[in-house]
Amino acid sequence: MSDVVMQIDGKEVKAGGDMTVLQAARAAGIHIPTLCHHDKLEPFGACRMCMVEVETRGRMSYVVSCLYPVAKDLVVRTRSERVDKIRRVILEELLAHAPNSPELVELAREYRADRDRFDKDPSFCILCGLCVRYCAEVKQKNAVDFIERGALREISFIPEIAKKECWECQECFALCPTSYAQAAYFLTEALAFPGRRKASAQSA
Amino acid sequence: MDSANLDQIIEQHRGKPGDLIHVLMEVQHQNHWLPRDVLHQIAEALNIPFSRVLRIATLYKTFSLTPKGRNEVHVCTGISCHLRGANKLLDAVERATGIKPGETDAGWRFTLDTGSCLGSCSIGPEIIVNGTHHARMTPAKVEDVLKEYQ
Amino acid sequence: MTRLNSAAELEQLRAGILSSRDPAKPCIAVCAGAACHGLDSVRVAQAFQAEVAKLGPGAGLEVRVTGCHGYCEKGPNVVVDPEGICYFEVKPEDVPEIIACTLKKEVVERLVYAHPDTGERAVHIGEVPFYKHQMRLLIGDNTRIDPMRIDDYLALGGYGALAKALFQMTPGQVLDEVKKANLRGRGGGGFPAGLKWETAKNAPGKDKYVIVNAHEGEPGAFMDRALFTGNPHKVLEGLIIGAYAIGSHRGFIYTRHDSPQLICHIEQALAQAEEYGLLGENILGSGFDFRVEVHYDVGIFVSGESSALMRSIEGNPPEPRPKYIRTSVAGIWDRPSNLNNVETWANVPQIISRGADWYRGIGTEGSKGTKLVSLSGNVVNSGVVEVPMGTPLRTIVYDIGGGIPGGKAAKAVHFGGPMGGSIPANLIDAPLDFDELAKLGAPIGAGGLLVMDEDTDMVDVARYFLEFLTNESCGKCVPCREGMRQTLKVLTNITKGKGREGDIARLEDLNDVTGAACLCALGRTASDPLKSMLRYFKVEYETQIARGSEGRSGNAAGSAAT
CATH class of the missing domain: 3.30.70 (Alpha-Beta Plaits)
Structure with a gap:
């Protein structure tokens, strides 16, 4: 598949035609947080932390970057008020299970997630799989x-x-x-x- | 379960991983539960990892990994039955049987379950015992209905 | 049965079936639908059959065991044709009298409908209030069909639309007709069926699939089962026509395992259609091949979601996949797969035989045709209803449904089950229309209409639906699994009088993220009931939360004093 040119966070990015948005972003040095992603594994799309805002032909939607395919002229925003809110609430939901996981605590700081927002249910597993x-x-x-x-x-x-x-x-x-x-x-x-x-x- | 019967079911699907749900359905239907060693046999015959068989067997409500009582009592908790008092009916059934949904009594007489809508909302709330519907139930009628099932 | 090799042979067979039947001979149709079955209609049917057997071959009347008639509340239902005399709540001991009167061309007065307030009687199906405000294009044939006999369907013109499509139309013309009819999917989204078909038709690849979604797992929805169990060939005919239009040679029916009657009727219908050459190789000698197999859900609601359903047909766990590439392009085994629900397929034969223009004459600007509705909850006459799109909900709830039992007032109506919404009773003049109801926050969904009376606790209703979905989702993605878990906790606490300050904000945040971030439609629409509650019944929520907070601070003060 031939390369495509798209925009991530206002920056022009060239990506392989068979890449996902997450791969394209990472190749361009743009960070998107993930919990269930692993380079050796098939994309899973379960944690939803890697959600981004995409715009195609004037229509905006929220997609998980680990699965969403790149496309010509795609406009991607990896941070916005709404994207941050999604990540914050997801973290708050997961912190109810594993309140002291360093990875979650670190992300919680970044996204201002309150680990006491929801009732605790300390199963310790976040089912990232x-x-x-x-x-x-x-x-x-x-x-x-x-x-x-x-x-x-x-x-x-x-x-x-x-x-x-x-x-x-x-x-x-x-x-x-x-x-x-x-x-x-x-x-x-x-x-x-x-x-x-x-x-x-x-x-x- | 008769092992010849079981072998026959499994043999029909040998080597066909896509048939997993069909095999489990047939065994569940005939045997009323899925013994672990049977799941091993199925995994081997269909060439599926045992963990995958277990995953499917625990995912669907119909499959049971424990034996069931002689009588399977099902209280419909669909939304229409809920609005018409299914909760009170369930309480009465729990009192009469001494068990909670998902449980079987010590004497293997009843297994109790709740379940989603069976599409006969007009006659709810209802309980279904061994497939027989008891329509427009009230808590007061529970004892009488269950008496028929020993 | 002989195999039919042309459209002419089908018409010959039909003529033969019709000439062997005397249209004036009384036929007693006994309903064996889900509710009537639960009311022991089997014994009523057996009593009729035994009595007729006693009368011998010259009995002068026939008995037919049929699918759902619709008026479930008053089952077991019996309809005597050709006049269409309706008897309700029939018991086995009523049978000899019905037979005797039928033979004498008389009516058993005590078993006909009497209005609960005025006592006014209604004898014929077109006069009974429950039926007379309906337009029963799809379900109306149920009283005239023994679902185990394909000949009954053929006698009503069955498979005529298939013959027309195969021999008088190109696949493209069939597609155009369905597009022109603006048939919208009856399964939930209301997406135009023709556009979906077109995507699958134009998608690259030789192997394409068509699927009947007969899962109907939504609590309070039972119309698809009533239609499919009662008239399986109508759905099958629609499916074959669709396969022809799309260029598919393999179809799937995905249904619940817990309706033995439905399974039996589907299997019999497939076998009989195949024997007649209406299914299988070289259908009616047209050169078109098409086969159908049946797959089962064994008890999880999410498997009715289209991508999960397709995973299940492949033999995989029913976990949805994101639809960044549509299933009509990459579905089962990544091949183009067109899925429609039972009611959508059942609409196809009449669109082909009577034309898109006729079909467009029924309904509203944006929603054409009739719609099946399962009417249940706090309503006098529950059952399966079919009305033209655009019918005011008031007509369904009051004229057909007979209003609220016990002289109570309606509080709300809810459409679409756990993925739908509630609107207050003062909006009951809203029309049954995909777009209008979606705007109000109560999208039609599959068509389960739940009526709630003044005593209904709206926090509990939202809690109920969340509890249902929490147990019936796959559990893969975080905002669905965890969002619902936390929402359910908050709602449960409120109903137990343990509401806390900030609960509304917590609910709104959870709901917002669940609605935006979930992987599949189940998750994304799981937030819809609560969204509608917070739109119309927020005060009730606030009151219950306040009661909880006050109770707690009161207790705290009390314990401090002692």
């Missing part, structure tokens, strides 16, 4: 997945698979913005193969 998708897409082990639905959705390590696959890997821990992946994994360890850690330490 990095662990789930990394395990499926990069490691192809599918040891952790989403279960349930709606407000009940959570991540779950599958004991039968985790027992075989996770001991040597644990790479998803470093992706987790709240350290909940570790917590969930250790619970699974306790359930499915308790004592292995101790045995392994003793034999070492």
Whole structure:
């Protein structure tokens, strides 16, 4: 696909025709915050932090930049009163779950989000799905997945698979913005193969 | 569940990952719940990661990962039934059965569930027991209706 | 059944069916729709069948078990044709008398409609107040069709529109007719069906799909099931015509698994249509091939959202995808996929057979044709209603619906279920029109009309819908999952008398972001009921919140004193 020229925050940007707005912005050194995005993974579009304002043929809309394709003459604004409000409320909603996650706290400062705005529900997981998708897409082990639905959705390590696959890997821990992946994994360890850690330490 | 029967269902869909929902539906329908080892069998036969099978099985309301009681009691909590007093009806059913939605009693007599609209709003509020509708219910009638189901 | 190889053979078959039937012979139609079924109409039907069997082959009348007649409130419903005599609340013990009177050309007076106030009687379907203000182009055939018998549909001219499309029109002409009719999608958005078809038709790619969305998961909506269960071939005929126009050879029906009757009728309709050569390879000898398969939702509301539905057909979890590229261009397996709901497809045959000009003569400037409405809630006559677009809501609620039970006043009417909105009773003269109602904040949605009386707690109504969606969304994107969770908490607290200062601002912020930032239409419109509440019933919210705050400060003072 041929390159296109577009505008991001008033700056003329040249982008590959198959890029997303997020990729184009980052290539041009323009920062857009994300929580569920990872360069090695398919775009997910769940956290909605990367929402931006776009204007095509005079019509303005709000889109997630991690999925929105670049187009010729597209006008993108990565900050505006409304974009900031969306990010602020999303952060306030997530801080109800993980009030001390450094990534969230840092973003909260930037977007003036009040971490006590909403009732606390400390599940610690923000369901960005990095662990789930990394395990499926990069490691192809599918040891952790989403279960349930709606407000009940959570991540779950599958004991039968985790027992075989996770001991040597644990790479998803470093992706987790709240350290909940570790917590969930250790619970699974306790359930499915308790004592292995101790045995392994003793034999070492 | 009869294992020959189960094998037959699974064999029909072997190697077809797109059939997952159909297989789960058939097993749920015949067996009234989805045992974990059966989910493993299905995952293997359809060539789907087990985690994906579990994800689908926990996502849809119809699928149950625990056995159900002999009688499945469903209280409609659709909006029309809600306006016509479904909450009080549900309270009465909970009192009569001693269980909450999603639960099964110790004697395996009842499994209680609430559910969305079944399209018979004109005759609500209603309870449905094993597929039989009991229309225009009142809390006072609950005991009598449930007596029929042992 | 023999396979039909041309339009002429279809007409021959139709002529044969008609000549074998005596139009003067009484036919007793027993409703087996969802509500009547719940009222044990099965036993009524069995009683009729047993009595007729007793009379033997020369019985002089027939019994037909049909889909929903519409007047669910007064079921089990029975209609005696050809006169159209309506009997209500029929019990098995009434059956011998009905049969005896029918044979004598008499009417069972005690079972006909009597006005609750005046006692005035109405015998025929065109005189009963519930029916007489309606225009039943789509649902009206239900009393004349046994959904298990394709011949009943053929006897009413069925598949004539398909033959016309295949042999007298090019796909482009079919498309133009639907565009000209300005048929707008009945599933929620009111998007012009013709434009959607055109996008799919012009999209690159050889394999294209057409889909009937028969999910109807919205609480209080039951009209699509009534139509599809009662007259499956009408929908199927529309779908085949659409496939021909778009150039699709594979169709999907996506429906709920929990309506056994609906599933049975769909499967039977597909099998019978295929046997006659109205479906499958080389339809009616035209050279056009088209096949249909059925897929099921097994219990999650979000799977009725079009992109989620398509994921589900692919065998994936029903999580919506953003529609930056439309599904009519990249849908199932990224191929052009045109989705319309049951009622939209059912409108197609009549547009083709009677023409776009006829169709445009019904309705308003922007909303053409009739609309099915499920009327429920605090209303005397609930049921399935079909009226021309533009009909004032007052006509639906009062003339057809008979007003509010118990002599109470109406407080509000709500359209569109958990993704719709409420408007106060003083706006009840608003017309049933996509654009007018959307402007008022109560978009038609699929057509579930809920009537609420003066005792209704409007905070609780918004809370109810949020609770429903919180459990029925996929849970993928933050503003939907978390926005609804927090909104629900605030609303629940208010209804429990625990409202706090700042709740209105909290609700407005949450609602604003949910409406703007969610991934799919479920999330983005989840904020609509509350938006309409804060527009029309804000005082009620403020009063309840104030009661909560006062209660708390009162308690605090009390405990400090002791």
